[in-house]
Amino acid sequence: MLPAQWQKRLVDMNVQPLTDADLAWADVVFLGGLTIQWEGTERVIARCKAIGKRTVAGGPLFTAAYALFQDVDHFVLNEAELTLPDLVADLENGSPRRMYRTRELADMRQTPAPLWELAKLDQYAVAGIQYSRGCPFDCDFCNVTATLGRKTRVKDASQIIQELDDLYRAGWRERVVLRRRQPHRQQTRPAR
Numbered sequence: 001m002l003p004a005q006w007q008k009r010l011v012d013m014n015v016q017p018l019t020d021a022d023l024a025w026a027d028v029v030f031l032g033g034l035t036i037q038w039e040g041t042e043r044v045i046a047r048c049k050a051i052g053k054r055t056v057a058g059g060p061l062f063t064a065a066y067a068l069f070q071d072v073d074h075f076v077l078n079e080a081e082l083t084l085p086d087l088v089a090d091l092e093n094g095s096p097r098r099m100y101r102t103r104e105l106a107d108m109r110q111t112p113a114p115l116w117e118l119a120k121l122d123q124y125a126v127a128g129i130q131y132s133r134g135c136p137f138d139c140d141f142c143n144v145t146a147t148l149g150r151k152t153r154v155k156d157a158s159q160i161i162q163e164l165d166d167l168y169r170a171g172w173r174e175r176v177v178l179r180r181r182q183p184h185r186q187q188t189r190p191a192r
């Protein structure tokens, strides 16, 4: 979703440390994460602040709790298909805002395939392809409906084939999980 001409480096802190050299290399540090990664994310923000590095934050943690992160420079909330293009344009104009958000939901048929070459694929046991977003159900422990809506939106078959081909070309030969927001199975009683 970022311009092709930008140089990009992906550091997934689940599988590798974020080094000082990584931060020094970047012009802008884009942060994403889940609520469970709150403390580690705060430490990264503090490291960026200490060296005066510009930060952009998005994804589930920040969409839910952006107000509690005062030291982030720019928030790109909700689905990046809709909110990231404005930040990119404003960064290139030299006038980025602090907040980018929307009430709209993205059309997943416009979602680009991930740049698998940025990931250290040999560090993973399973590769994931996101097939759908949104769910019509209402489990009280889950915030998918609040953030991604009640209507299931899906990628089309050609996108999934493209993503599988890209993974194969990147050398992946292990398992692939299609991440689908699927309703949990109804418990049915056996017929008497």
Ligand code: B12
Binding pocket: 014, 030, 031, 032, 033, 034, 035, 036, 056, 057, 058, 059, 060, 061, 064, 076, 077, 078, 079, 080, 081, 084, 106, 128, 130, 132, 133, 134, 141, 142, 143, 144, 148, 179, 181
């Ligand atoms: C696959 C998945 C998993 C997998 C893989 C997790 C992983 N670490 O990669 C597994 C099964 C391991 C897992 C585990 C857990 N998960 Co989970 N998981 C998902 C799921 C189904 C898809 C996430 C995904 O990869 N999406 C693909 C990306 C492309 O889409 P996206 O996240 O929607 O990103 C978009 C925007 O958020 C935004 N965005 C995202 N990041 C960034 C960053 C920047 C800089 C910007 C600008 C934008 C941006 O742009 C993207 C495109 O629109 C979501 C539910 C869902 N449908 O979203 C839950 C979800 C993310 N999981 C959730 C939870 C709670 C967990 C667990 C904590 C559960 C538990 N109690 O153990 C663990 C945490 C494990 C860990 N430490 O990572 C919650 C997170 C809620 C929150 N606010 O933090 C979610 C939202 C589901 C829910 N119940 O509400 N999970």
Ligand code: SF4
Binding pocket: 135, 136, 137, 138, 139, 142, 143, 144, 145, 181, 182, 183, 184
């Ligand atoms: S069925 Fe799954 S995605 Fe839907 S509300 Fe329940 S836990 Fe969330």
